[in-house]
Amino acid sequence: MALFGIFGKEKKESLDNGLQKTRESVFSRLSRAIIGKSKVDDDVLDKLEEALILSDVGVETTLKIIERIEKRVQRDKYVGVDELNSILRDEIVQMLNEKKKDDFDKISETSTHVILVVGVNGVGKTTTIGKLAYRFKNSGKSVVIGAADTFRAAAVDQLKVWAERAGVDIVEKGMNADPASVAYETASYAKNKGYQVAIIDTAGRLHNKVNLMNELGKIKKVIQKVFPDANIEVLLVLDASTGQNAFEQAKQFTAVTDVNALALTKLDGTAKGGVVIGISDRFNIPVKYIGIGEQIDDIQVFDSTEFVDSLFKK
Numbered sequence: 001m002a003l004f005g006i007f008g009k010e011k012k013e014s015l016d017n018g019l020q021k022t023r024e025s026v027f028s029r030l031s032r033a034i035i036g037k038s039k040v041d042d043d044v045l046d047k048l049e050e051a052l053i054l055s056d057v058g059v060e061t062t063l064k065i066i067e068r069i070e071k072r073v074q075r076d077k078y079v080g081v082d083e084l085n086s087i088l089r090d091e092i093v094q095m096l097n098e099k100k101k102d103d104f105d106k107i108s109e110t111s112t113h114v115i116l117v118v119g120v121n122g123v124g125k126t127t128t129i130g131k132l133a134y135r136f137k138n139s140g141k142s143v144v145i146g147a148a149d150t151f152r153a154a155a156v157d158q159l160k161v162w163a164e165r166a167g168v169d170i171v172e173k174g175m176n177a178d179p180a181s182v183a184y185e186t187a188s189y190a191k192n193k194g195y196q197v198a199i200i201d202t203a204g205r206l207h208n209k210v211n212l213m214n215e216l217g218k219i220k221k222v223i224q225k226v227f228p229d230a231n232i233e234v235l236l237v238l239d240a241s242t243g244q245n246a247f248e249q250a251k252q253f254t255a256v257t258d259v260n261a262l263a264l265t266k267l268d269g270t271a272k273g274g275v276v277i278g279i280s281d282r283f284n285i286p287v288k289y290i291g292i293g294e295q296i297d298d299i300q301v302f303d304s305t306e307f308v309d310s311l312f313k314k
Helices: 008-018 020-034 042-054 059-075 081-097 125-138 155-166 179-193 209-226 244-256 275-283 304-311
Strands: 113-118 143-147 169-171 197-201 233-239 261-265 287-291 299-301
Touching (some): 008 020, 020 304, 042 059, 042 081, 059 081, 113 125, 113 179, 113 209, 125 155, 125 197, 125 287, 143 179, 155 169, 169 179, 179 197, 179 209, 275 287
Parallel strands (some): 143 169, 143 197, 233 261, 261 287
Antiparallel strands (some): 287 299
């Protein structure tokens, strides 16, 4: 069963509004790249490369995109600049779809879907958990949240507020409780009560990578004691507005835990939405959710075609 229903026109308008700053930034740079040109040549490609890098797509991914476009141009020597947007759009969609698994938006009907949420403090991790809980509940799923970020002051209290807003249950033991213990109790509670979705928060930062790796490892192990056959979704939350800093955060977290899904927040407040493309490609991890506003329902399951269509909408 799909995670969430289709929201049609309302969903598309929300996405278009959320990507407005990025769209304006990308188009202004692309326009400068092709001004005065009628044909795609080396100069246009050089300027396109610069435009993509400045749009926070990242150097490695930009070079891949340019290489794909060069092959298209070589096949058709008469590609004009008026076709460049269409070609660029197609190549980016294809690149994003290559990271997507067949069961990308499915959850089990027979066991609890466990989401372990990781990410540094300040990226919108707690907010994302609350929004996801609300969306899952509205799609007819039973949801419980586990407050295992017990090191940060007020983290548990903030999550309790979001759980109340979303109208879902929460398992918490207060600040300074053992995170693995909270995760175990959450998983056990979810299993015993038959919850379909369990979303477990984790510490945003420990004082070194070894501690972070050990803590996340412990949490995964105790969850697997309750759900031995569970394919735990490790969701890394990143703040799109930080641009290249989001790349560094992804690098750090993918080095210490098996991240298999991404959530990009705060896309509505930034012109750096190109980071979505770069991070997905560079770390070979699909973007699963995007945050496009501050309201509890301002989160969407990522659709690469809709995202790129909105990004290139004139």
